[in-house]
Amino acid sequence: MKDRKAFKVAYIGGGSMFLPSIINGIADIMGKKGNFELCLSLYDIHRDRAERMRQYADIISDECPTFSAETTATREESLDGADLVFVSVALYDRLREINQLLADVDAILPEPGPGDIAEAVAVAPFYFDLADDMKQYCPSATHISLVNPTDVIALFMNMMGIQAVGMCVEVEGLRGALAYYFRVPEEAIEMIYAGVNHNGWTLKLTINGEDGYQLLREKLSEIEKDIDFHPGNYGIFRIFELTGHLMSSAYHTPPFYFEPKTKLDWSRWGGKRESYEKALEEALRTKKPITDRPMIHPERSLVNYPATGRAIGKLIRAMATNEKELVAIQVINNGAISNFPDNTCVEVPTFVCRREFMPQNIGELPEWFGGITRLLAIQRRMMAEYLFNPSYDLLKHALSVLPILASVEKHLRFAETLHRVYHQEDQRRQRGQV
Template identity: 25%
Template sequence: MGNTAKIVFIGATSISFGMSMLRDVMSSEELAGSTLTLVGRHADSLARVTELARMMNARSGAGLTIEATTDRLAALDGASFVVNASAIDRNRLWKYDFEIPRKHGIRHTLGENGGPGALFFTLRTLPLLFDIARDMERQCPGALLINFSNPESRIVLALGKYSPIKNIGLCHGVFMARDYLAHIMGLPNEQVDVLAAGINHAQCLMHVRRHDTGEDLYPLFRQKERGFDPTYQPLSRRLFRTFGYWIGCGDSHVGEFLPFGWEGGEAGYDFKWDERNRQDMAKQMDDIVANRTPMPKDWLTPSGERGVAVITGILHNRHRFIESAIVPNGGVIPNLPTDAAVEVPVMVDAAGVHPVSLGPLPDGVGKLLGTQAAVQELAVEAAVRASKEIALQALMIDPVVNSADAAVAMLDELWEINRPYIRECV
């Protein structure tokens, strides 16, 4: 592959992952001479991000060539890595995913990666991902697709089953889980190492150890957790006390997969905060590009996401350990279905991505997550076949859905809202 690469970033105007990706690319010394091609649907937003990227490149000395285009097919020509952070009308449609099930009596937490909301997120997102994959088959068939967009498990499952394109999903949830445990134990985050396996947003922390000695920290956690503030992550702690392991990256995320998940809170995503944050970030970017405001120092430091670590590990054959990635199972977790999408540690090097097996999940955890693997499989089939009939089956086996009448009613309503995006993919 050589020591430079063409990296195509689809969804470069994403406020959340866009800035993280730029920070990581610009703070890497291992990508000098490579090309970063930014792709976005809206020319104005793309122009702002591109100018910012060029300023960051100049100030950091990253030594990149920066390109930008709204033409995805042209951008992909000759790419080595394709990073996806795109979403379709994210907040507007996500609100429907959360509010309409609630209107029909479904109690749930986020409406994003689990429960009925995730089905409709899957139905509208997979056609876009398959468009990207088909374009990659034409323009860069050997490239690796690195996905940051939700619903991660369903995207990796679908592409693993129906596309020859190599792909991996990345999520920082494992670090969120680590931080919760560190907080309860009263330890600095960097003093706690975790190894986890499961599905995205519902990983089981198989090992929790002190970074400098390797000491098993579960006994300390068990002791500290008993007397800790009972209002802090109550659902996750109930799962811990039931199954003996910490599962997931916070109550709102793991709660999406559980019929009682709402007991940890059912306020949903804070859309007002998100939209305010996006406006503030866009204004800050405009001010920096116009030289009205200095660039924050941390914009030229790593964000903590692992996309660039994957890219440089493969590009330079670094044999790099990546704490967590979503990949096709293939037996890595023996007590989950072989074709499920699982989240496990991986090693990366010039030969690609190598999942690390931590063995079978604890029996109860495996059975809990096995239910979700089945829900995800039916949701993917509904999406790739544009089948309302299979979509209803996916709702009927989802443990979060507590009424057949509600399943039919919300399917009718949300199918119509998402109809412009639903189409056969295979």
């Protein structure tokens, strides 16, 4: 049962290997800005996995006595009285089934872009149920969408009457990579960015108070010779050379593509999942928190997405207290990017305080390089509307926003196949069979 004084965070999928990073982020913000009453309620269909995360949280709570964690036998128990709801669920089997149906008719479309709707259709039934449960057990709670496509899901949940915002790892991942390459603390990297999930732009970059883009021009060749230069960062630096701007998503660069002859060494970057598991087991054995060596590339961390874990810690504190924090999240635009429709979901620096999300006014995203990003925002709004009210014509219209990514015939096969799948699921849901 929730302590009435404690801010309750429900985490569905509470065995996720993202949890050690988030728990460390909570400890970090408590260490810097003081403790606040917080209960982390973990639910997972594999309760033993959630139990390991509770045990890790207990290690942290020894240093942060106002922080506690629990596991629950049911999702409803975890949601009951929650103030904030996170979800880390993997519905890979369903997505594979859908992708196989699309592959059978040669209708796989690219992501980010029209292919995102297949991923959204795979998870939509789960979110219909989650919205119903939240209305019953925690009607005042906010949902933070971590499951891709995060911005589509956030819009979808808002349409169902749940306050929701999206959150991705990409902006903080870029910040962490730049901090490593320039050998500065993450706090020294300041970015003004604008876009959507997995497709955005860094409009201004400041490093230790100096023009970060000028510093990057001077240091780029040296960075790419770094012993831990990450091959996933190759693309954004080529795009920087072309446009003068970094994309805010380091690992997702469509519609930009690169020559296949480019040799990138990924061999030194495997086994991350195994290293996370090993670090967690060692922490549980020694009763000591997982800590990284100083000044490493974030992809060398012993926890998954370390900078995003710290950002989530800041977000939780901002929602639990009256202390405003600036966080990279995806919110309803409402003029933040002045040349994007107000009803789209955009990723911009956003002040958070309690249940209020205040996106910074960015102005225009220049359309000579951000035009496709604007179209993606429009397309994803239409995708969310389709999930909420599945009209075959609406799906085709959404796909028509970016028709250059595949043939018209392929778009039509995609629409027909995906709508048939979703229509069947929608009928089962309405009959109470899902």
